[in-house]
Amino acid sequence: MRYLAILCMISLLACNQREGGIIIAGSTSIQLFIEKVAEYYMEKHPEIQINVQGGGSTAGVQATYNKICDIGISSRNLKEHEKRLTTILIAVDGIAVIIHKNNRVNNLSTEDIRSIFSGKIENWQDLGGRDEKIIPVTREEGSGTRGSFEDMIMGEAEISDACLVQDSNGAVREIIATTPQGIGYISVGLVDEREKAVAINGVLPTLENIASRKYRFSRPFLFLLLTEPQGNVRKFIDYVLSKEGQDILKKDGLIPATEIYND
């Protein structure tokens, strides 16, 4: 009997709570950045609870469809069958191909990268590096980062079964930072001094190069919505797109949506 009472009380509390909360789910790439923006937002509006989940871009699309989140986040463009959702661009992020700090290689062509990840090239020696077997690391299939990587660099070639698989950018970065023979791809915004981003076709992934499209490998960070945003959700989206919100994203290495040079 007592248990029932406790459960009822909790449910009552819960009913009130559900109104003021925003649930955001999807891309692990975007999750980190949005958590930070949400932190700032909640400082100013303590009555709003923002919960950010990961799971990957495809999971975000699913979650939005299934209505278990208010805003989905995706780090790749939507596929044909997903186009029912509304998208709002909040930032642009480059994809950097990273290798260990001590790796002699500094520049790779798109063809090189494709060959590495499809298993055609297996030794760093063939690219000007040491005589060591390459250890490529990729993201899981549902990852937006992987989706964008496959679209922009792999093209028709398939990522080999022999690649290590990790389920977030951070995990990939950790492996590359500590594995001399490793190569992987992560958000430009996440690259730190423990690993090195290669120039692709001679172009380094600096923020200017990405914004000016000289570095062509960038993908959109999107908010996904099933319906027209209302109330608290609308207010949060406005905040993210405001100068303050965009500045936070910029500080973290993203290109704010408001600063994209349109082609």
Place this chain on the structure above:
Amino acid sequence: MTFRIGPRTNQIIAYSILLLMTLITVIVLFFIIGYVFKNGIGQLSLEFLTDKTREMGKEGGIFPSILGTFFVTIFAVVIATPLGVGSAVYLVEYTRGGLIHRIISFGADCLAGVPSIIYGLFGFIFFVITLNLGWSIISGGLTLAVMIIPTIIRTTEEAIKAVPHSFREISYSLGGGKLDTILKVVLPTSLPGILTGVILGIGRAVGETAAVIFTAGSSLGIPTSAFSSTRTLAVHFYILAREGISMPKAYATATVLIIIILLVNFIAYRLMHRFMERYY
């Protein structure tokens, strides 16, 4: 002439090897705990335990996770214990030894051995999506409850079975009914054993990651209701460590997690001891 090692020498060799291997095992254990503690103790402070989590875990404390772990675990235990104990009591006292009893015991054994990720799979599809409970303490708690019910059924079963028949017979001969006997004789006697099972279930729930990350989610805020998503200590540690967000904080979180589990196991062990000492 063949050279043979005598049985005495054989024994000395065997003893040395066994001792060595046991020592290696113990050293490995202490090394693991020691390594985590050494790197984590430095970060521990009252502030760390009571502060909000900031900068995705790079700054601040782990208070939200402590709360979240607490709520999810309590929720799971509150649901699993009556269901588990009640079922065990029914099985032992009312269907003793029958076919149904054996089938259910077998089922409970199997489910106790099912990988936790499968509970996560079930919880995610059923609680989070189908029942639309979302990523929440409720989803996490229900999933964990279902996960530990089989364990509680089995340990309670063993505890109740261990109560000597004579106890029940004395109760009946004094005029007690079945319910009375159960409530006043069987249950109190087997209580330490039952509690041990529950507490071990708690220990398992606290350290659980796979089942929780897909059902309670990974939100960093302080949970404000049963429908809030939360990041338990184990999940928080997993994320910090994997993403390389902050190694010191990761070690500190792991230290807190291990300390809690050590405490829980210690209590369970003492209870088990009292239970054993009473009857053996």
Place this chain on the structure above:
Amino acid sequence: MKDKIAEKLLLFIAFSAILSLLLITFFIFQQGIPLIFKVGLGNFFSTHWAPTRGHFGILSMIIGSLMVTAGALVVGIPFGLACAIFLAEFSSPVVQKTLKPIIELLAGIPSVVYGFIGIVILVPFIREHFGGPGFSVLAASIILGIMILPTIVSISYDALVAVPNTYREGSYAVGATKWQTVRMLLMPAARSGIVAGIILGMGRAIGETMAVIMIAGNALKIPHSMLDSVRTLTSTLALELGYATGDHRAALFACGSFLFLIIILLNIIAIKITGRK
């Protein structure tokens, strides 16, 4: 009268609990089994897992799980039995009382901590001294072996201790040493218990997810050596659960069903061996 109500109430409780457990079992199989027939046994047991493109072959992952479990047993059984024998037969009661709970403590450490230690210490060590990416069958085997140690120790210890002292006394009486007694008399006598413990350990190793995801590398290719990366059934579930839909999701449930069946099988074997009711 009270008794009748109590009995009905308890029946209801037991029923609810059993119902919830049945629900899971049914749910998993009902979602998963149809897919196996839909795509055909040939597809399901092939080695190509590319679910977004219609390939649902779980064979490479089954092999992965088996390799890693076998490795865990190679590590866990010798050390586990050694500890059990040492504690049960070669140490004083004081040592037993202190060491046994300490070893059982190993069981309480969360799997993510094991995985972490694996990443930080074991993986670099293997990469530098043995080659390969470090994220390997070897790393997973060692960590899993440590994780299933307490199970094997606990159950084997109980099995040895349960052998009546008359066995020992009789053996000493004819002049056998302790070790001879253990080797030729006690271990065979405790065999069923020990094997049950090993089977339980096997179940735990097959079902481990977090530690394996962190240190096995998760590459889909069937490993050619202990130093290659490997993907287990449980890892695939965890990696793809968040975003799988339709057939892909059903395929994951099919994997889950498969794992479930393995556990049931192991439990049946354990019961047959110990002859327990």
